[in-house]
Amino acid sequence: MKYVEMSKEVLAGVGGLDNIKFVERCATRLRIHFYKKTKVDLEAIKKAEGVMGVVEKGGQVQLIIGPTVQEAYTDFLEVSGYNPSEHANNASKDDNEEPEVKNFSYYINVFGNFATGVFMPIIPALITGGLILAIKNLLVNYMGVGVESGTAQIMLAIFSAGFSMLPVWIGYTLASKLKMEPIMGAFLGAVLVSGSISGVEGLDFFGIAVPAVGYESSVMPIVFGVVFMYFVNKLLAKIIPEMFVFFLKPLLTMAIVVPVTLIILGPIGTELSGAVGNSMEAFMGFAGWLAVPVIAALYPYMVMLGLDKAVTVIMIESIATTGADNWVMVTGLVSNLCIGAAALAVALHIKNKKQKGLISSFGVTALCGVTEPAFYGSLIMRPKCLIGVAMGAVTGGLVAGIFGLQNYVVGGCPGLLTALFFLPEDGSMGNFILFWVVCAISIVVSFIATTVILKRTEKVDVSDEETEVVGDTVTAS
Structure with a gap:
């Protein structure tokens, strides 16, 4: 302990x-x-x-x-x-x-905190599944493992359990966040991904046609369904006698929520998900070269507000609908590397050995994807160093945006250890090489810019001290 x-x-x-x-x-x-x-x-x-x-x-x-x-x-x-x-x-x-005070900042914080509570608990499963898939692709494409082999199929099953069952995990965490029985949210998610419902044609419920929708890896349908369940749950809790609540409330809840979700909410959520994914793809195709550097420079402050967790849903939707994420993980990667490089520049600059070692460890940790110790422990009290971070983020972000760096795995703290996230399924190396180029540019530019800023700041401080001393001497004489 x-x-x-x-x-x-x-x-x-x-x-x-x-x-x-x-x-x-x-x-x-x-x-x-x-x-x-x-x-x-x-x-x-x-x-x-x-x-x-x-x-x-x-x-x-x-x-x-x-x-x-x-x-x-x-x-x-x-x-x-x-x-x-x-x-x-x-x-x-x-x-x-x-x-x-319930101003704009208040509602941003509420949204960020809520999204964090829903999506953060499931991130480890998504990361593990994504990395297993990346390793499977390496084995199949370069090491002679057969696509139909037991090894490849087991690894694919691990990925599927993490990513394809997303409605189950979101159902559980969202229901918990809404202070309902978490298992009921997971239950609804399991219904959606059931092989007898997801993507099945010709279904009906008491004569009402059920649209054929594939719910695996989807986000919005289960979100709509659980939110609807919340209101149904509250209503039933008021009208059902207490002695019957234990068995009657869950029964009636599912009897109401499942058909409404399958017939109305699920298809609407699927259409919205597709619209979000297609809109993001179109926007990044049109202005990605500009959006990536701008968001990368702002990303540290998104982390401060908790919005980095909130945009995870956009990454999930983008990968589910288009197969790749063009900006959420990419901007986080560039930003985190720049923070790590700036922290290492600070560590190199300071004289105190204990602080130097501590901040160096912060910098290395940030390069691996976890930036908050470096940001709060070495940079935020040196605001000018954040200029160096921004310069590196804009430079690295421009390269990533212009050449179209893409991420293929949901979740994680983007950094050097998430390199396999950027390896496409077909095994081609172009995007993977671009990943390392972007990493190198982001780190080098941020480190050099922060070092120059620290040295210039030190010179200004010394010059100011000398001016004060000269002024005192003249006054005394």
Whole structure:
């Protein structure tokens, strides 16, 4: 339990167990939702050992931990004694507290936090499935493994379980986020991907024709279905006598939701998904060379707002409908590499050996795809270094946009370790080579630009100090 002391300090800083509303985690952050902001001591939380940075927004404190966030999450639950079922209603907001201003930023945070809770839990399955598929393609295309061999089929089944069953995973996490029985959302997802329904022609429900739609790997149909289930669930909870709720509510819920989803919501969601994918493909074909560098430069701030998780759905839809993602993973890759390179430039520049080693590790971690320790631990307090990050992102993004770099795998923290994400199924190497070219340009430009900025800043600081000394001397004489 490496994060025990940190957990104790954070628990005190957040106002104790009674002030905790909900605890969750994403890829790098421990997220603690609180009841009363007046009880939260942000400065104390920032000083806790093992916390790289702290973000407070939308009624929650987000602790930047890094790749070992799962350990921090487990230790915090153990130390705090937090249990969702026991602490769901143990406190209420302080009436004297000022209500949060519901401006544009507020709704952006709400959307980002909601999307994170839905999509982040399923990302490991998607990454694993995608990497297995990439390795299978390498074995088939270059190492003599037969397409019909047992090895290839098993690896394809692993990919299919992760990606093709997407409606099941989204159904579970979305239902959980909407505070319903998670298994009911997964149940609806399983119905959609069932071999007797998905893509089957000529179905009807009591004489009403059911459109033939393939639901494997889809997103919008299950989202529409679970949202509809939420309202049906609330209505049935009000009208069904308590003694019959246990068996009658789920039965009636599925009896209502399944046909409505299959006949109305599913086809609408599928059409919208296709429209999104086709629109993105058309836009990137028309202005991708410009969009990629701009978004790459803005990407670190999208991470700050949680929007990087929110756009995961666009990547999923794009890969499901067109077979490739032209910007979500690509812009994240360029941005993350530039942050890592800038952090390494900072580490090379500073004199303190302990800080140099720590920031160097942040930089390497960012090059591998996890940027928050580097961003919050070395760059955000040196705002001019962010100019170097932006210069590298625009340069690398231009190359990626002009030559059309594509990603073929959903999810993950884009970086050097996600190289196989950019290897196409046919085994051709053009896109893979372009990946390494973009990586090299992004890293080199960002590192050099940040180094130059740091050296010029140092010269200006020294010049200012000398001017002050000369001025004092003249005054004294």
